[in-house]
Each structure stands twice: as structure tokens, then as C-alpha cells.
Amino acid sequence: MEFVWHIDGTAPLYIQLADDIRLAIIQGRLMPGARIASVRDLAFDAKVNPNTMQRALTELEREGLIETHGTAGRFVAVNEEVLKSIKDRVIDDLVSDFIKRMEALDCDREEAVRRINERKGEE
């Protein structure tokens, strides 16, 4: 499958599963319009309870990232604006998390940016 499942000890499972599916979509591992596997197959793949997986998908439907087409199943939404705004949100969340961690180490934003820029050309 297109997914990489990361489940750890803190957040509710359905939120972590939704994060993993969302990432697969915004990274393009799962393209707009692509069909999404059944709840049971996804649950089997992630080794989680099907009801928990169902809840993760419902969350993504609520965000507009996934659409249900009657009995045909679930598909990745084709709406590019939704995709872009969700990708922006994920990036913003990562940046906020990064800033928090740096502040916890008494590293202010200027220093953080300086260190990021110093890395240019290294990779």
C-alpha cells in the first residue's frame, strides 16, 4: 500500500492514522481521484481496529480531502484548493512545532533561521 503507518504512545489512534493518510495524499503517493482501499483492508495493513480506521477516514472526509461516491467507494478529492490549503496547514504545523522545540532550547527565531541558511548546499 501507499501508506507508512506511524503509531506512537500519546495521541488518539484515529488522529495518527488520519495524519498518515493525509501525508500520503499531500505527498502525492496517493493522487487526486485515486480510489482508497476498503476500511477493512486499510485496518489490516495498519494492524488497527476497523472502527478506528473508519473514524480516521471520516475525519479526512470532514476536511474535504476524501470523498465517498455512493457504493463505488472512497476517493482522494480532486479539489486542488482543498489539497493546497491542507498542505499549507501541515507545513505550518511542522514549523510551529519546530519553533516550540527551538524555544525550549533557548534558540530564538533569528538564530534558527541562521542555522537553517547555513545548511544550504550541505544536502
Add this chain to the structure above:
Amino acid sequence: MSDAVLETRGLYKAYGPRTVISDMNISLPAGKIIGLLGPNGCGKTTLIKLAAGILTPTDGEILVCGRQPDEVTRSFVSYLPERTYLSGRMTARSAVDYFSDFYADFDSSRAHSMMAHLGVDPDAKLKTLSKGTKEKLQLILVMSRAARLYLLDEPIGGVDPAAREYILRTIISNYAENSTVLISTHLISDIETVLDDFLFMRSGGIVMQSSVDGAREKYGKSIDELFREVYRC
């Protein structure tokens, strides 16, 4: 009538002067995988045996789909005991035939397919199999039924991690929407992602009952960590 698959009302069980289950009131709905968690000797196995109809309550009631455990409930309750009950002279194949004769809801082809996946030789005598392989076979037999209630008493303790994963996936993909799986175990970290709900038992009572995600949301901890905290020695 309630829709509970397993229900207890003021359930009480004592062996002579020793109380094992004390005033237990639970109601387990259909379509869920539920973990029965607690330290050794807290009454998990006794509760499962009461539901299986192997023990009778000292007081109060236990109901399976609204019925006191009897021959009728045994036809839709699939019970995996803590210890093996299959004769060592049997082969895995004859155990499958035996189950198939005994239970109308048993699916032989499902059992044989799981045996092939888990490398259980159908023609080996059971007494020649390792403890882990015997445990795999018993779980295969129990999960090859289309039951309303599965009672699994420590189902994964003796098997290696790879087989454990397969078995947990088997439980996920085999249970139907109208059936409930009750799993007693102390291997919480292995099993918690598979569960809908869990019950923490202590000295014959329930000390916590919640959905896995409800508890993670409330306490910001895994059920495994929560367990270590609740039962800290």
C-alpha cells in the same frame, strides 16, 4: 432486552470463602474488539469461564445475547481457554474435522488456509508440536467459527512476534460486525491498536472502562502506559 452481546448484573463469584468476582456490572455491545486487562489473579479467567458457561455465578447474572450460558449459547460462543484441551494423539487435520462436526458455524477451509499461513503441519500429531504451534492451532480453530462472541483467554502469550502480528490481523479481518471479541491479555502494547475498548480489572471488579482513543485523548497516554500507572506496584 438490551442489545448487549455480554452483560453482567451484580455478578458475584466465590470459590469457598475466596471472592473472585464482586458485584460486576458490565454491558459489551456488538461489533467491538474489547481488551480485558489486569494483573494476574484479578478474575479475568473466571469472568471468561462464566461467560463460556464453564462456571456458574455464585450470585447475580451473566447473560450472553440475553441468555444465561448453556448449550444454546455455546453454539454461538467461541472460547479459547488458557490451557490446551486437545488430545496429543490427534493431528491438526483431525482437530479441524472434530470442530467441523461439532460446530455448525465452523469454516474448515478458513482453518486450513490459516494453518498453511502459519506453518502448522496438518498431519503432525499434536504432542509433537511446540507449545507455540499448539497455541496457533487452537486460535485458528476458535477464529474459524462465525460466532457472536469470541472469548480469547491470553491468546498470544506463547507465540512469536511474527505469528502474533498475523493472529492479530486474523482477528481484525475475521470478526463480523455483529460479533464481539473479548481478549484477556497482559501484552497490552501488542494489542492496543486492535482494540475498540478496554476494561481494567482489579480484585474482581472493573476499575476503568473506556474506548482506547477516549482514554488516549483524556490522559495523553497509551493504554500500556496507563496500565503501568494504574497498577503500579
